[in-house]
Amino acid sequence: MDLTFSQEHQDFRKQVQGFLEEHKGTAPNMKAVNGTSSAPTPSVKRWQHILIENGYTARTIPKEYGGYGGEADLIKGLIIQEEFIAADVSTGLTGQGISMLVPTLLELGTEEQKRKWISATIRGDVVWCQGYSEPGAGSDLASLKTKAVIEGDQFVINGQKIWTSSAHFSDMCFILVRTEPDAPKHHGISYLLMPMTTQGIEVRPLVTITGDAMFNEMFLTDVKIGSDQLVGERGKGWMVANATLKHERGMIGNPAQTEANLNALIKLMKAETCDGIRAVDMPVFRDRLMRLQGRLLGLKLHSLRLLSDDLNGKAPDHGGLIVKYSTAYLNHELYSLGVDVMGELGTLYGGDAYQSELDWQKMFLGSFSSIIGGGTAQIQKNVISERGLGMPREPRVTMGAKGWAMM
Amino acid sequence: MNFGLSDEQGLLQDAIRGFLEGQTPLDSIRKFAADGNGLQASIWQGLIDLGATGVIIPEQFGGSDLGMFDATVIMEAIGRTVAPVPYLSTAVLAPIALLGSGSDAQQQDGLNKISAGDVTFGVGLTEATGVRRDAGLTLTGTKLSGKALFVMDGLKADQLILAVGSDTLVSVSATAAGLTRNRLNVSDKTRGIAEVLLDHVDCELIGAAGSATQTIEKMIDAGRIGLAAESFGAAEILFYRARDYALERNQFERPIGSFQSIKHLCAEMIADLEPCRSLIWYAAYAYDELPEEASLMACHAKANTQEVAKMVARSATEIHGGMGFTDLMGLHYWLKRIELNRQLLGGPEATREAAAKLQGLVA
Incomplete structure (x- = not known):
């Protein structure tokens, strides 16, 4: 058992403490940063930019995708978390785009997808919602029925999603759809990126026991998106989604x-x-x-x-x-x-x-x-x-x- | 950083576990319990031969100068095997008493003997953590009178270390004139827990009268960590026995471990147990390296582990059905070890209140 920190890590802790001392007064409060009712405000985005520049969030995301480009260092991650919590300062945005989609794209996205989405997402310019659960597919998620058929160079999506947090102010949705209806249930699913402004999407707020509409129902009628909006291979979406669920478990x-x-x-x-x-x-x-x-x-x-x-x-x-x-x-x-x-x-x-x-x-x-x-x-x-x-x-x-x- | 055992500590764990497991088949445990001494000579000698009695004793007194963390690894192995040995009193609490408050001569004599395995100690701290009935000791000069209850490992020990109030420590020979000790008939028959009656008994002070408050506090901290580790070891064995039984016992043409009711009990047990391991390790580490955190961690390690161990003992017994209630299956030896440890040096309510006090939360 040895819980001592190396000199490098002790210096790093001092550096984090110094940063917090300097910025404590101007950081937006926790609730403002990760509210569930509206997109990030300009002041929250400014804070997010400061955190990225200093490597306190998006730390290991490569520079070319807008991150800090630091090496993976679990102890530095721990120090950041401990010091920010002790100072009661927000460690920045944590929405589903940042915590789930970005790691998934880093693992399985195309170069073009990484360049297009990662930077904008971690900076709070693009907000995402997650289109996974359906009324008939909760714990047994792989039984989902929302389908997408290929017509020319487009996917045409029809179906219904539920529990889509933040859908009412999201710009984009990462969504699971059934593309191979005849394949066994885990093998017929694809993972798509869907702009929320596409025609045919209807979002109805779902008021919860907190009185807020933190979730939504999402109805999809002939929603057409480009076939290049696929992450991973067609029919392999379950594997892609599992990479994402792994990140969600960590988040909660x-x-x-x-x-x-x-x-x-x-x-x-x-x-x-x-x-x-x-x-x-x-x-x-x-x-x-x-x-x-x-x-x-x-x-x-x-x-x-x-x-x-x-x-x-x-x-x-x-x-x-x-x-x-x-x-x-x-x-x-x-x-x-x-x-x-x-x-x-x-x-x-x-x-x-x-x-x-x-x-x-x-x-x-x-x-x-x-x-x-x-x-x-x-x-x-x-x-x-x-x-x-x-x-x-x-x-x-x-x-x-x-x-x-x-x- | 390494949150866990070092390579050397891993080897120590393997050696102690391996030895104790070989010595404690269920039939033997039954015999130890029938015998009721809490001291099985051949097992005790084996631990001495492995150097276990000297782990917290400095090298100058024949020990290996490791630390509380290593003693905790040993206590956990003792809990896993419900071994009848006076380890906590002799190898953990007595050395802390002598190192903390003993004279040079007392240290020289006592610590060397402990390292070499030439003496066993019983330790009575019950009256320093919570007085029951008419228990209590009075010291006049070097004459000790009164009653000490629940003296741990005291039934067969050669020497007894007793707290007088919460600020004075004394050492008495178990065969001194005027001293009577009686077996307390606790449900855990693998331990030698004693009532000690004293009538003007000659004793030796460990440090001046009124000077041992800090040493007694350290003994209580170490005792709580050690008991928590022992209960954790016992609970982990009960848990894995229940999981294994659930996989081999068939009812309704299926292993009962395929029913969610049983699976969920197992999941709940392991979810509560795992964090206890880390809490106990950290408490022991704090005792060695971060003294300002040690008391609080000892309180929480003991309170939390005892709550969890009790739940695990209950669920594991239930999973075994009627067999869990029998001596044939023998689960009760581990359950009773957990039950006794729960109360020694303060039950969960008392240790949580102590934790609150340490943080200034009690007016």
């Missing part, structure tokens, strides 16, 4: 963000009183807080262990599969405690004068989305047990003449 499970939430909770519990007693002075609440802190420390150190294994060339084990699952529930319970600490006031929502600095009710409601999104917790547990622990898949069943039967 991030203990560093949870640590920032816990710090906010401690601050709340020191301020909020009932009968004149601070929440932190009530043993029952304090015990709940300490339970969450213990679990958070475990997950944070677990992530450090995974990073270290990666760094030292150890093969990944089941350890990586649990982060998203555990972090989602931890966040949910953390927000629940924030609500309970405030009692009746905890049910206030959306900017009521009696609320605390943070909208705990809204964060609590919103936290369901990370338990469900990117593979529900139940699907995650299948993945952990099957891929991580070598347990068998559930047999498939079919409705026969005498009721349900195993296939």
Whole structure:
């Protein structure tokens, strides 16, 4: 066990701290940077440009595609994350275009696609939404039915998508469609890049339990896009999408963000009183807080262990599969405690004068989305047990003449 | 950076695990439990021969001067095999007491003997973490009177180190006149836990009276980390036994491990267990290298691991169905080890409250 940082990394940490000291006052706040209701504002884009220039975001994306062009260095990545969270400064845009499409294009896109999209995406000039899920294809995503047929040099798309976050202000959509209807379900899918201004796209906001329309339904009727908008090969879209899903799992499970939430909770519990007693002075609440802190420390150190294994060339084990699952529930319970600490006031929502600095009710409601999104917790547990622990898949069943039967 | 075992620590782990696994088939564990001493001489001697008793002792006293991290690796292996050995008291807590507060002569004598395996210690810190009933010791000069409860490994030890209040440490011979020790009938029969009654017993102070607060705190930190590691080892064994059983046990013409109800229990167990490993490793590392973080990490490592280990013990027992409840399957030895560790040196509620205090969250 050796957790000491090299001189280079210690110097790097000082450099990051110096940067934060200088820019702390002018950085836009976290919520403004990654809101789910509108495209990035000019000030957010300016901040994003500063971060790229200094190598604090898009760090390993090559210069020719608009990135910083730094070498992959997991420890520097860790230092950036730790210092930005400690200073409560946003590490920049994290939308699905940046976190999912860009890595996919880097891995599987053509040179032309990389040049056209990566720079514009990481700079916040092009906003993307993800056209994956359908009403009949959720956990079983590969059963999707939206189809695209080739007519001349165009794909003609028909079908319906759902849970498309940000679709109402996105410029582009990376979308999965069925192009080979006769092939087995995983082999007939293609991955396309679709401009959202194309005729035939109708976006209807889907109001969620938070009261916001963070998701949409998207109806596609004879939407025509160029055949050069294909990523990877035709019929190989499932493989391309899996490269992307891998990135999504990383995005949703991030203990560093949870640590920032816990710090906010401690601050709340020191301020909020009932009968004149601070929440932190009530043993029952304090015990709940300490339970969450213990679990958070475990997950944070677990992530450090995974990073270290990666760094030292150890093969990944089941350890990586649990982060998203555990972090989602931890966040949910953390927000629940924030609500309970405030009692009746905890049910206030959306900017009521009696609320605390943070909208705990809204964060609590919103936290369901990370338990469900990117593979529900139940699907995650299948993945952990099957891929991580070598347990068998559930047999498939079919409705026969005498009721349900195993296939 | 390496978050995990070094090559040398990996070798240590393999050697200790390999030896202990060979010594602890289920039939033997049953015999150890029936015997109830908490000290199986041949296993203890094997650990001494492997150098395990000297890992935190400086080389000048015959030890290998490794650290708490290495002791934690050994404690985990002991938990995996529910081995009946007085390791925590003799090889971890007694050296910390002597190194922290002992005189040169006490260190010279005690530490050399521990390294060489010539002495066993029992350690009583219960009254420094939470007084039960009428327990408590009073010291008058060098005469010790009163009652110490749950003296760890105390039943068969040669020598006892006891905390008097939370600021004084004493060492007494287990055969001293006026000292009586009685077996406490804990459910974990592989441990020798004692009630020690003292009536004007001659003792030796470790450091001046009232001067050992910091040493006692360090012993409690190390004890919590060691117990957490032991419980983690026990829980990991229970988990893998349950997973393996689920793959071989058939009902409804399928392995029960193909039912999602069982798969999800397994996923929940491993998802909660894995972070405990990292938390315990970090706590031990902090004890060695980052002393300002050690107490907080020890509290969280113990509280969190004990909650998880209890859940794992329950789920693993359930997956075995009726067999899980029997002595035939023997899962209960690991469950009981976890249960006793949960309470020693402070249960989860107490250690979480201690964690809150350390952060200034308790008014």
